[in-house]
Every structure is written in structure tokens, then in C-alpha cells.
Amino acid sequence: MNTNTQVKLAKRPVGLPDDACWSIEKNPIDMLQEGEVLVQTQFISLDPAMRGWMNEGKSYIRPVQIGEVMRAGTAGVVVESKNTHFKPGDPVVGSWGVQSYAVVDGSVMRPVQKVDISFTGLPTYLGTLGIAGLTGYFAFLDVGKPNAGETVLISGAAGAVGMVVGQIAKIKGCKAIGIAGSDDKCQYVVQELGFDACINYKTQDIRKSLKELCPEGIDIYFDNVGGDILDIALTQIRKKARIVICGAISQYNATTAVKGPANYLSLLVNRARMEGMVVFDYQDQYPQGIAEMSKWMKEGKLKTKEYIVEGGIESFPATLLKLFTGENTGKLVLQVNP
Numbered sequence: 001m002n003t004n005t006q007v008k009l010a011k012r013p014v015g016l017p018d019d020a021c022w023s024i025e026k027n028p029i030d031m032l033q034e035g036e037v038l039v040q041t042q043f044i045s046l047d048p049a050m051r052g053w054m055n056e057g058k059s060y061i062r063p064v065q066i067g068e069v070m071r072a073g074t075a076g077v078v079v080e081s082k083n084t085h086f087k088p089g090d091p092v093v094g095s096w097g098v099q100s101y102a103v104v105d106g107s108v109m110r111p112v113q114k115v116d117i118s119f120t121g122l123p124t125y126l127g128t129l130g131i132a133g134l135t136g137y138f139a140f141l142d143v144g145k146p147n148a149g150e151t152v153l154i155s156g157a158a159g160a161v162g163m164v165v166g167q168i169a170k171i172k173g174c175k176a177i178g179i180a181g182s183d184d185k186c187q188y189v190v191q192e193l194g195f196d197a198c199i200n201y202k203t204q205d206i207r208k209s210l211k212e213l214c215p216e217g218i219d220i221y222f223d224n225v226g227g228d229i230l231d232i233a234l235t236q237i238r239k240k241a242r243i244v245i246c247g248a249i250s251q252y253n254a255t256t257a258v259k260g261p262a263n264y265l266s267l268l269v270n271r272a273r274m275e276g277m278v279v280f281d282y283q284d285q286y287p288q289g290i291a292e293m294s295k296w297m298k299e300g301k302l303k304t305k306e307y308i309v310e311g312g313i314e315s316f317p318a319t320l321l322k323l324f325t326g327e328n329t330g331k332l333v334l335q336v337n338p
């Protein structure tokens with residue numbers, strides 16, 4: 001029998017997580033009990049949120065403990081089953097963490113789900129039809145509350161969440177303006193995904209570009225990055241604007257105090273609303289979100305893209321860092337070599 005390679009949290013990081021934060025172990029695979037299934041990992045989701053889960057302290061989810069297998073969204077295949085709902089060969093998704101195999105309970109809460117791969121690949125269930133896409137879907141529709149004709153600004157536009165938000169904005173009849181970190185990413189979201197425009201925040205003056213692209217101002221700012229970009233967006237909002245605080249990747253590795261928005265009084269002047277969201281609050285509605293996004297995908301209205309890095313489980317620490325250097329266009333996924 002194969003052994004299970006596991007990546008465990010060894011130390012809490014200060015700034016970017018370095019190699020000392022991880023221990024890589026090889027352990028035997030547990031025996032299956034009645035109701036359980038053995039899954040083999042094929043794809044691991046890399047998420048900016050992982051950086052937060054490595055920190056001590058109160059958050060929306062329990063921190064990963066030192067010595068624990070790192071939490072991660074995962075996709076793979078059933079290799080053995082003692083559960084009537086699953087058979088060897090079934091494609092499944094779950095969150096069994098950064099390890100090559102896992103024994104999961106298939107009977108109670110269903111921590112593994114079978115998925116339909118007849119119209120899209122398995123990694124899509126870690127991106128557009130996974131937590132990232134569901135975040136974009138519920139945060140934009142339920143918190144952003146778009147109306148046709150409104151102008152939507154999306155930071156992190158070429159990433160897993162941002163690319164979904166911009167496309168849903170177009171489906172809902174809005175004008176979608178992206179912000180991303182390279183000309184290639186900007187070109188991708190405009191030419192491939194149908195955004196109306198995109199600003200390269202590394203080379204362009206965001207404030208000036210926004211004045212040109214949307215002189216009437218922004219109705220919805222979908223924030224994935226926080227920091228300076230949030231502050232500039234605040235200066236360009238319209239009356240009754242909605243600012244969706246989805247994430248703040250520019251601040252996740254900060255070793256000094258998080259940079260908050262200095263321009264928050266714009267909320268007062270514009271009678272605007274800024275609201276945070278956590279996707280887990282929508283868990284009961286995931287099937288509805290997946291069904292609607294699958295329908296849009298089949299109709300050709302919603303495109304998906306995964307940025308797949310190949311390597312062993314051991315490549316996880318280095319792959320995670322790619323999120324913070326902006327290497328990925330679309331959803332960053334580690335494809336695990338057998």
C-alpha cells in the first residue's frame with residue numbers, strides 16, 4: 001500500500017510563509033471503517049485565505065493548529081469505498097487538506113461530494129464551481145445587489161473570484177471594469193471574459209483611469225485586495241454605492257498594522273454601504289449557486305480558467321507563494337503527481 005504524504009503546519013508565519021512553517025511527513029494510510037471512503041488527491045486548491053488560517057487568533061474559522069495537516073479544498077478520486085453512495089473511480093471534491101490520500105466519512109455530513117465532470121474538468125470545482133466562484137456569486141448578488149446599467153469595479157479581476165464577478169456583472173447588464181497586475185491579465189479579462197475595461201494597477205494611475213472610464217462614478221466596488229486600491233476606489237463612488245469587502249490580499253502578509261481606508265468619509269457623503277461577507281454563511285445555498293453557474297457555463301456565458309501547477313504534495317509551500325506574486329491568471333491549483 002502507498003504511504004500518505006502530508007504537509008503539516010510547523011510554525012506560524014511572520015510575513016510570507018517560508019519553508020520553516022511546514023513539515024512534510026510520510027505516514028501510513030488508515031484502515032477503512034464502515035461508511036468511509038478512501039480518496040486519492042489529484043488537485044489542491046491554493047487560496048489567499050490560507051494565509052489567514054495559519055495565524056493564531058479569532059477569525060471566522062478556527063486557525064489550523066501547529067502539527068495539523070494544512071486545511072485545503074481538494075479534488076480527487078475514490079480508490080476504495082465502504083459506503084454505498086461511492087464507488088472506486090468516482091470523481092469527488094471536499095476539503096481533506098494537503099495530503100495525498102484521506103479516509104473520509106461518506107455517511108454523515110458528506111465531507112466529500114460527487115461532481116458532474118461531463119461539461120467541465122474536475123479542477124473547475126475548486127475554482128468557478130467551488131469556493132472561489134461561490135464567493136463571487138453570493139458576494140456580488142447578495143451583498144453588491146447589482147442593477148442593470150450600473151458600473152462595477154472589481155480588483156483582483158483576473159483571479160479566481162474576480163473573473164467570476166466581472167462575468168456575472170456582464171450577465172446582469174452592468175458595466176464591468178477590472179483592476180489587475182499586468183497587461184496580459186487586463187487583456188485576458190477584456191478580450192476573453194468580456195469586461196468593458198481593465199486598469200493595470202502597477203503601471204497606470206488608477207484614479208485618473210477611473211475618471212476617464214466612469215466619469216459618473218462607481219456603483220459597486222468589489223474589493224479583493226484592500227489597501228491603497230480600496231482607498232482610491234472610495235474616492236470614486238456614487239451616491240448609494242455598495243462596497244463589498246471580499247478580501248484584502250495586499251494586507252495578508254503585513255508585518256505592521258493593516259492599512260485601513262483613510263477615505264471612509266466618502267461613505268457618509270455618498271450615503272454608501274461597505275459590507276464584509278464570508279462565503280460559508282451561504283453553505284445551504286451552494287447547490288443553487290453551482291446549478292446557476294453551471295447553466296451559464298453550458299450556455300457559454302460564464303468562462304472558467306484554472307492556472308495549474310504540476311508537482312508533488314511537497315510543492316504546496318512554493319505554490320502557495322505564487323498567489324502573492326500574482327503569477328496566476330484564474331484559479332491557482334496544484335495538480336498532484338501520483
Ligand SMILES: NC(=O)c1ccc[n+]([C@@H]2O[C@H](COP(=O)([O-])OP(=O)(O)OC[C@H]3O[C@@H](n4cnc5c(N)ncnc54)[C@H](OP(=O)(O)O)[C@@H]3O)[C@@H](O)[C@H]2O)c1
Nearest residue numbers: 048135159160161180181224247248249250277278279326
Ligand atoms: N470572503 C470570503 O468568503 C472569501 C472567499 C474566497 C476568497 N476570498 C478573497 O477573495 C480574494 C481573491 O481570492 P482568489 O482566490 O480569487 O485569489 P486570486 O485573485 O486568484 O489570486 C490572488 C491574486 O491577488 C493579486 N494580488 C496579490 N498581491 C496583491 C497586492 N499586494 N495588491 C493587489 N493585488 C494583489 C494577484 O493578482 P495581480 O497580478 O492582479 O496582482 C494574485 O494573482 C482574496 O482576498 C481572498 O482572500 C474571500
